[in-house]
Amino acid sequence: MDHAIVTTLCLEPAVPRIVSLRKRTPAANARTDKLSQNEQAYAVLKQALTTLAYKPGDYLNTANLMDQLALGRTPINHALHRLSTEGLVQIIPRKGVMVSPLSIDDALELIDVRLANEILCARLAAAKINPAELQRLKSLAREFDEAVNSRNLTEVMNLDRLFHEQIALSARNQILAEILKVLHARSQRFWAISLAIEGHLAEVQEEHQAIIKAMARSDPDAAAAAVQAHVLSFRRALLHTR
Numbered sequence: 001m002d003h004a005i006v007t008t009l010c011l012e013p014a015v016p017r018i019v020s021l022r023k024r025t026p027a028a029n030a031r032t033d034k035l036s037q038n039e040q041a042y043a044v045l046k047q048a049l050t051t052l053a054y055k056p057g058d059y060l061n062t063a064n065l066m067d068q069l070a071l072g073r074t075p076i077n078h079a080l081h082r083l084s085t086e087g088l089v090q091i092i093p094r095k096g097v098m099v100s101p102l103s104i105d106d107a108l109e110l111i112d113v114r115l116a117n118e119i120l121c122a123r124l125a126a127a128k129i130n131p132a133e134l135q136r137l138k139s140l141a142r143e144f145d146e147a148v149n150s151r152n153l154t155e156v157m158n159l160d161r162l163f164h165e166q167i168a169l170s171a172r173n174q175i176l177a178e179i180l181k182v183l184h185a186r187s188q189r190f191w192a193i194s195l196a197i198e199g200h201l202a203e204v205q206e207e208h209q210a211i212i213k214a215m216a217r218s219d220p221d222a223a224a225a226a227v228q229a230h231v232l233s234f235r236r237a238l239l240h241t242r
Contacts (some may be wrong), residue, residue: 060097087100144159
């Protein structure tokens with residue numbers, strides 16, 4: 001049986017508002033100006049979906065998205081079709097676009113797939129990571145801790161994603177990195193729910209440090225064990241929301 005997650009119990013602290021491209025800071029606009037409109041629409045919508053600014057089961061209206069994002073219909077539609085291939089939205093004929101629902105069964109299947117791929121990734125990265133990449137990993141962990149301390153939950157999620165992406169880059173396997181990027185995007189919606197669990201962020205901070213120490217020792221076995229513990233910690237936190 002498919003068990004739906006009741007997101008309303010813990011969404012409010014973690015859900016940011018959508019910020020129109022018109023209202024972004026000059027620095028943010030400078031970053032987005034370098035992207036095509038298709039990429040801008042994709043980046044903004046993906047962040048909104050993975051942080052649960054759009055709630056599971058909501059229908060998305062193209063006209064409203066055009067107004068919110070200050071972008072045209074074509075880049076919005078292009079982004080939505082791309083996001084549908086990643087499982088974040090569902091395009092339903094004659095009904096429109098729906099934010100993909102969340103269920104505990106989906107989460108557990110996703111975690112199983114993440115475990116297999118992330119353990120492999122950790123082993124490869126521990127053997128291949130260079131000093132510059134290790135320093136980058138440490139910097140991301142520090143920034144993550146700062147975001148936790150300031151309760152900037154959107155930034156917490158973003159930095160956790162970047163931390164895992166850096167490990168994937170260090171593994172030197174492009175196919176594996178692409179697989180993990182999709183898995184992380186889908187996992188982030190469940191990660192947003194688990195943020196409300198007391199003590200979970202402190203666990204994540206400790207787990208990041210364990211991963212870094214294993215990478216610094218170039219120890220594939222320790223890195224695999226640390227990443228496994230990290231993913232299983234997420235699983236426990238998520239099951240606690242049931």
